[in-house]
Amino acid sequence: MVAHDTGPGAAAVTAESVRRTYHLAEPVHAVDGVSLSLGEGSFTAVMGPSGSGKSTLMNLVGCLDTPDEGRLEVGGRSVGELSDTERARLRGTEIGFVFQTFNLMPRLTAIENVRLPMVFHDGVGADRQERARSLLERVGLGDRLEHEPSELSGGQRQRVALARALANEPTLVLADEPTGNLDTETEAEIMELLVDLNEAGATILLVTHERAVAEYADHVVHLLDGEIASLEHLSGARDVTAREKATEGAGNRRSTGEGEA
Amino acid sequence: MNLRESLRISWRSIRAHKLRSALTTLGVIIGIAAVITFMVLGGGFSEDVVGDIEAEQEPAMTVQTQTTPEDGFGVMLVETPIYTESDVDALEQREGVEYVAPQGSLDVVQAESDGEQLTGVVDAQATTADRFEHATFVDGGPFDGADEAVVNEQAGQAFEENVSAGDELELTFEDGETTSVTVAGVAESEIGEQTPPQVFVPADEHYTTTVETPDGDEERAYPTLQIGAEGLDDVDPVQETAVDYLEDDSHAAELKADDDEIAVQTVEDAIEQFDDLVGQLTVFIGAVAGIALVVGSIGIANIMIVSVTERTREIGVMKAVGATKRDIMQLFLVESVVLGAIGAVVGVAAGLGFGYLGVWLLGWPMVYPLEWVAIAVAVGIGVGVVSGLYPAWRGARVDPIEALRHE
Numbered sequence: 241m242v243a244h245d246t247g248p249g250a251a252a253v254t255a256e257s258v259r260r261t262y263h264l265a266e267p268v269h270a271v272d273g274v275s276l277s278l279g280e281g282s283f284t285a286v287m288g289p290s291g292s293g294k295s296t297l298m299n300l301v302g303c304l305d306t307p308d309e310g311r312l313e314v315g316g317r318s319v320g321e322l323s324d325t326e327r328a329r330l331r332g333t334e335i336g337f338v339f340q341t342f343n344l345m346p347r348l349t350a351i352e353n354v355r356l357p358m359v360f361h362d363g364v365g366a367d368r369q370e371r372a373r374s375l376l377e378r379v380g381l382g383d384r385l386e387h388e389p390s391e392l393s394g395g396q397r398q399r400v401a402l403a404r405a406l407a408n409e410p411t412l413v414l415a416d417e418p419t420g421n422l423d424t425e426t427e428a429e430i431m432e433l434l435v436d437l438n439e440a441g442a443t444i445l446l447v448t449h450e451r452a453v454a455e456y457a458d459h460v461v462h463l464l465d466g467e468i469a470s471l472e473h474l475s476g477a478r479d480v481t482a483r484e485k486a487t488e489g490a491g492n493r494r495s496t497g498e499g500e501a
Numbered sequence: 502m503n504l505r506e507s508l509r510i511s512w513r514s515i516r517a518h519k520l521r522s523a524l525t526t527l528g529v530i531i532g533i534a535a536v537i538t539f540m541v542l543g544g545g546f547s548e549d550v551v552g553d554i555e556a557e558q559e560p561a562m563t564v565q566t567q568t569t570p571e572d573g574f575g576v577m578l579v580e581t582p583i584y585t586e587s588d589v590d591a592l593e594q595r596e597g598v599e600y601v602a603p604q605g606s607l608d609v610v611q612a613e614s615d616g617e618q619l620t621g622v623v624d625a626q627a628t629t630a631d632r633f634e635h636a637t638f639v640d641g642g643p644f645d646g647a648d649e650a651v652v653n654e655q656a657g658q659a660f661e662e663n664v665s666a667g668d669e670l671e672l673t674f675e676d677g678e679t680t681s682v683t684v685a686g687v688a689e690s691e692i693g694e695q696t697p698p699q700v701f702v703p704a705d706e707h708y709t710t711t712v713e714t715p716d717g718d719e720e721r722a723y724p725t726l727q728i729g730a731e732g733l734d735d736v737d738p739v740q741e742t743a744v745d746y747l748e749d750d751s752h753a754a755e756l757k758a759d760d761d762e763i764a765v766q767t768v769e770d771a772i773e774q775f776d777d778l779v780g781q782l783t784v785f786i787g788a789v790a791g792i793a794l795v796v797g798s799i800g801i802a803n804i805m806i807v808s809v810t811e812r813t814r815e816i817g818v819m820k821a822v823g824a825t826k827r828d829i830m831q832l833f834l835v836e837s838v839v840l841g842a843i844g845a846v847v848g849v850a851a852g853l854g855f856g857y858l859g860v861w862l863l864g865w866p867m868v869y870p871l872e873w874v875a876i877a878v879a880v881g882i883g884v885g886v887v888s889g890l891y892p893a894w895r896g897a898r899v900d901p902i903e904a905l906r907h908e
Contacts, residue, residue, distance in 0.1 A: 304821065304901045325825045332823015343818045343905065347513040357822040359506045404822065 251313075252411045252443040253278040253301055258310035260296050270296035272466035273310070278412070278445060283438040285446045285454035288463030294447050295416070297463065301445060302335055302414050303327045315411040332361040336405025340417035342397040344389040350376060350400045351385040357407040375403040379433060395426035402433060406442070413437065415446045419453055431456045502828045504835070511836035514808070522840060525804045528797025529844025529884055530851060533877045536790040537852020537870065538859065543779055543786075544868030545860040551772050559635040560599075560733045562740055562767040564726035564747065568760055576764075580606070582710050582722035583756035584747075591751065592728060595742045597735035600631035603723035605708055611673040612700060614660045623656055625672060625700045627708035632701070633688060634729050641666030641686030647706040650682040656698035657687045670700065680707070715755045722756070728765070740765055794880060797844065798888035805837050805892035809899075816896055817904025826897040833896045837889025838882055845881020849874050 253276070260271040271293045278284055288294050299305040300312060303319050306327075312319045315334035322330060336357075337343075344353045354372040376385055379399040389397055398418060405413050415434065419427035435456055438444050446457055454460050460472040515522045566579040582605060592601045609625035611618055633643040633651060644651050650670060657664045664670065668684045682702060690696040704723075712722040730739040743765045747753055753763060766774070809816070816829055853869070860867050 299902050302821070304905075325827070328820060328823055328825040328828075331821060337821045339905070343814070343821075345510075345815055345818065347517050348510070352509075356819070360502055360819070360823040360825070360828055408823070 250280050251277045252280045252282070252315070253445070254311075254313040255301070256311045258300060258307045258312050260293075260300060260305065261308050269466050271300060271307075274463075274466070274468055275310075276461065276468065278443060280411070280443055281438070281441055282459065283435070283444045283446070283457045284459045284461060285448055285457035286461045286463060287449060287451070287454050288469075289449070292463040293466040294449075294463055296466075298414060298416050298445075298447050301412070302337060303331045329361070332357055333408050334411040336407070336410040336413045338398070338401050338405050338413065338415040338418045340420040342389070342394070342401050342421070344397055344400055344404075346389055349386045349388055350381060350392065350403075353389070353400055354403045354407055357404060361408050372403070372407065375406055376400070378406075379403045393426075394422050395429055398422065398426075398430050399433065402430070402437070406437070410442075412443045412445060415444060417448055418446070419448075419450075427453070502824070502831060507828075507832050507835045508839070510832060511839055514812075514836060515839060521804060522843075525800050526797075526840050526844035526847065528793060528800045529841060529881055530797075530848040532790045532793030532797050533845055533848025533881060534851040534855065535793060536786065537849055537873060537877060538855040539782075539786045540870035540873045541853065541856025541868060542859050542863075542865075543782060544870055545856075545863070545865035547775070547779055548868050549865045551775060559768055560730040560736050561635055562728050562730075562736065562743070562765055563771070564728060564743065564763065564765050566724065566753075566757060566761050567764045568758070568762070579758070579761050580724045581756075581758070581761070582712060582724050583753040584724070584726050585712065585714055585720040585722045585752040585756075587714065587720060588747070588751045588753055589723075589726065592726070592743060592746060595739070595746065597731050597739045597742070599729040599731045600629075600634060602629045602632035602634075602727040602729070603704060604628040604632065604725040604727060605704070605710060605723040607672075607702070607707060608675040609672045609700070610675050612656075613671040613673070614664050614668060615662055617660050617662070619659055619698075622659060623698045623700055625702065627704040628701050628727075629704055631729065632727055633686075637689040638686045639689055641684065644685040644701070644703055647703060648680075648682050649685040649703070651686050651688050651701040652684055653688050653690050653696060653699045653701075655690060655696055656700055659698040672700065672702075712756060714752050720752075722752075736767055740767060794884055798841075798884040800888075801837050801840050801885065802888035802892060804840075805833060805889055806895065808836070809833060809892045809896040812896075813899055813904045813907040816899045817901045817907065820899070820901035821905065829897040829899075830893040833893035834886065834889045837892070838885035841881045841883070841885025841888070842878070844884070845878045848881065849877050852877075 255274050255276040258271055258274045259269060262268045262270055274293075274297065286294055286297060296305065300307055300319070301314065303314060303322075306320050314330060317330060319327065319330070345356065348356065351369070351372045354375055355368050358368045358371065373382070373385060376382060379402050381396060381399050381403070384392060384396060389400070392400065413434075418434070419430050422430060431453060434444055434446070444457070446454070448454050455474060458474055460474065462469045462472065564584065566581060566583060567576040568579050570577055584603060586603075589601045589603050592598060605627050607625040607627050609623065611620045612623040612625075613619070630643040630645065636643075639654060640657075652664055652670070664684055664687070666684055666686055669681060670684055671679055671681050673679045688701075704721075708721060708723075710722060711719045714720050728739060728743055730736045744763075747763045747765065757763065819829065819832075857867055
């Protein structure tokens, strides 16, 4: 019920009372009235137990899903009002995904994988090949350009995925358990890389259930039963703020929230 | 998303499953190869038979008897001798008729030239010199006497020492009798290279088949007549006159069997009839090929659906990095069109190869059915589009959230 004001600077993502309901045997509010604002250049981790709504929040912020209620803005555009194709374009231009299972295209080389978002987004007509090469060099894979994913180690694959996420200079990099399939040493490398990217200006939203991983971020959002349980600032300097709005609706929603996972 | 990029990605996917892709396109390859092969063979056959005829138009027509077999289609020639000497004379009196040359087979079993004997190979025909009115002679000319003969090129070349004008030929009949003739000329074959070796001798001296006419007389009768018109303009009226006479007033009309029909065909009619037959065959082959192509496109559609299912996760990834439904549709459509086009190109190449082999073995001229090649490629691409539409649509509407969870 505590309202947090948005910090200085423009917000990359703004969520206002966002709610997503799945109609199973009974309605389940996977995300239940979340209000959150991610400032540009911030590094935020989302933590919570299984079924707390991390994935659904991720899908919503990633424009793969649309909110049933509330308003969600990504890159200044309201996600709920966009058509399917417009959301696809928005994903291509404003968001870079990094997945736990890397999700590289198996038959494309590293550099082709990095080029893929540029290929789907014809707007970046500039030299795709050159840009893809420089992105791979940035993540330390300048000598692995023509390797297929099967010829790369887990850590290297995740680096390719990171380079791909940055292909269209997105507003936000969404990392869903990016180190879940990696050993501790590689985990540290990838996290350092994320921190580097963040320090170079990228906005990062990281989903994890490991405290150690979350601590690379500046802020940690704790989710429980689809709601923001608390917002923790690891270093106060960033302009990330979560707001839980004390609205009339919020109270009503809480009273119907028995079916939440 | 531009076409080059989708081609690149589709090509990777096709190459990743080489065997599967090859088997998938096999249906299209077989269908198109079959069409092209038969078109080459049919074209070569037509060219071989009709090619020479079409070049020179003759004011001549052939009278034959035809029957329709009880089972099967098309017509069969009947070799019954029903055209009597009286019919020949009557026809010759008609306006516009230049000559009427009767023709009938002789039962010659063996021909001998310069000590070399050919048994059962040479076909002997009795006719009149008029028959060669429009013939082209490579050597000599028409016969002009009881003991002279004309041979066609095939007969001339059948002997080791080529027969030419002035050579002696000895013909042995079935009953053992022999007769000796001098070759007066070697005539060019009228119909293609497939004509059997033939020897023509004067009917008056050598032809003995007779029938009892409706008037009660014994008269010589022939199974075939050739009618020559005075000029090209007379061909149609003469044909009409001949049909009228033969069907109503002639001995032939009375002598023929009930089911038989008298056919008066100009060279043009013969070509037309032949073209009809080739046309029917074309439709038949087209239908067979059509079935093969339907089977082929079901194969492509099937594999594309499998491919969409297998690549659900990839579709999810592509959607996550910004692919629209249209992009995904384009990717899968390009893939199935590439499969169809490969099928078409390989099919055309295989078809031309088999066709070439066929005409080479049969000694026909090679014909490149260019319009069919174009049709085949268009059909191959069309098959790709049609069979790719549904799988591509399925791929496009994959939910990215589900797809990313897909194992």
